[in-house]
Amino acid sequence: MQPFTSHIAVAAPLLKDDINTDQIAPILHSRSLKEDYRAMLFHRARRREDGSEDPNFILNKPQFRNAGILVTGNNFGAGSSREAAVWSMLANNIRVIVAKSFADIYRENCLQNGLLPLVLEPPEAEAFAARVIGVDGAAPFTVDLVSQRISGPGGADVAFEVAAADRSRLLEGLDDIGLTLKHMDEIAGWERRAAAAQPWLQTAKDSR
């Protein structure tokens, strides 16, 4: 996984609650095993009925075309477990999402991919959103995971907190599977104990 230390980018405001994975990365009619994740992001919202770009959608506006930070509301990423909803962000160089809250599975998927899911509490979240609207893409913000601060135009630094465990994993870009593989002896021990205590859990056979 690509480590995350800091990210300097324009912040785009998409200030709605409950933006779901069907909106972020819709299941399109024709698909392949190798998806174009860059084109998938907000595929429907980005386009008008005739298929042309909707100039009013935030990420289509000239100042936000290269936005690398998304600022949004409550419960971002609700819905499906589809990781494409994270990959499509990364394919567009969006590496930070600032929200009031995230859906559980979406947040996990972010952490698996080095996308920083950053939660600000309501008063700070609203103040920061207002600031992002005011700046209107004129200058970038810096999100620094080492100092846990957002700095940039239009105001003082904003402090945030990421749980220590998640933070170190992001900072070091640790391979999640690699971390767990250090515990294979414990896993084997558990399997032996389970086979004695609840043997039916350790075998799954069709008895027909």
Add this chain to the structure above:
Amino acid sequence: MPRTLFDKIWDFHLVGQRSDGRDLIYIDRHVLHELHAHHAFAHLEKERRAVHRPDLTFAVQDHTVATKPGRDDETNPSGTAFLKSMREGTRQNGIRLFDIDDPEQGISHVVAPEVGMVLPGATHAVPDSHASTVGGVGALAFGCGASEMTHILVTQVMALKRPKRMRARLDGRLSEQVSAKDVALRLIAELGVAGARGYVVEYAGTTVGAMPIEQRMTLCNLNIEMGGRSGLVAPDDKTFAWLYGRPYVPKDAAWDRALSYWRTLVTDVDAEFDREVAVDCGALEPQITWGTDPSQVVGISGRVPDPAAIDPSRWSAAESAFAYMGLQPGTPLNGLPIDRVFIGSCTNSRLPDLEVSAAVVRGRRVAEGVAAMVVPGSTRVKREAEAAGLDRVFRDAGFFWGESGCSMCAGGNGDRGEPGERCVSTTNRNFENRQGPKVRTHLASPATAAASAITGRITDVRKLLSGAA
């Protein structure tokens, strides 16, 4: 110290703690589906990693399979590559695949309990957000992303933060034609789409106790629609009787031993939950969504709400829902003309769902101009329904009777509505464009969907059956 059912399952499955503080939770049964599995197979090959327990891992073809009778790999061209990749990946990794023509093929969340693969007190994971369906038999299930799926394949554990515990007490006797779907929609309406975020929900109370296992699965299926991490019901005699004799369930002495363990799988009397909620279900009428998220729900006799009655924080969501759904505040739901009905999905495609629908449909005809389809949740459900003659009931009435799969729930197999159509659907998400671009989805129970197909309007099934609709 008294423990909840969740605590007992979690504690038993706790392998250890990782250096980053996460609990390693052993996964007893891992089920893959073809839409996401190819990501994991590619990873395994690239990193030269092996599947730790192929014998505890299963795979189904469900998201992209066509429902057309006589289907094959090519019937849905956009699914072909996924089906083939799944076949190849499971062959290389020694994983039992319930392939497109397998007698046990179907939607993972329907198949896993139906063959007895998931058991009370077992942990279960699927790379799909509706994994907790199997909570209906007392299993603890987690939906996960593709990276976590790969992690489970290699290690057989998930690295999780211990969730909080919620108990939803559902009490009261359900009225005729009111079912778990209506209860779940009401609960989501009360708690909101993020109301259970971070929680594992135990569904308890007299309403749940009286529910057949299939309805408990419907209830647990919709847990994610209020943001829950997982949801489950304590197993009881009904659960044990339901499981007995299924192909993957332990037999003979092993059954007796398992049963005595399963009887300990209850929440202790003084165990504490982080949150308790209660809903009186005795007076509940059939429920239906009016908007574009599963919490935008009213009773069938209700109207599209007035913004004045909506929490101000939800106004902008309601405004866009009014526009997308083509509805004005104050419009009664009952009587709204519809174009399409879908009965199926991991929410409501088990045999009793089809029986209830067929009982409404029997001897009636689908209204002119309405496209109505029934897609059984598994090939086994389909077989059993056909043995009972239900397919004839549906077909005689003008329904399409399909092969099993996820179908129109998310349209991943090409089954979709046309732009602007209004659809009554027994599925789990009424998100914009989910069932096809600009399709307007109303979530409801199988009984409500069946009744609406007959009249061509959103219908109170009780009125149809009493001759008043």
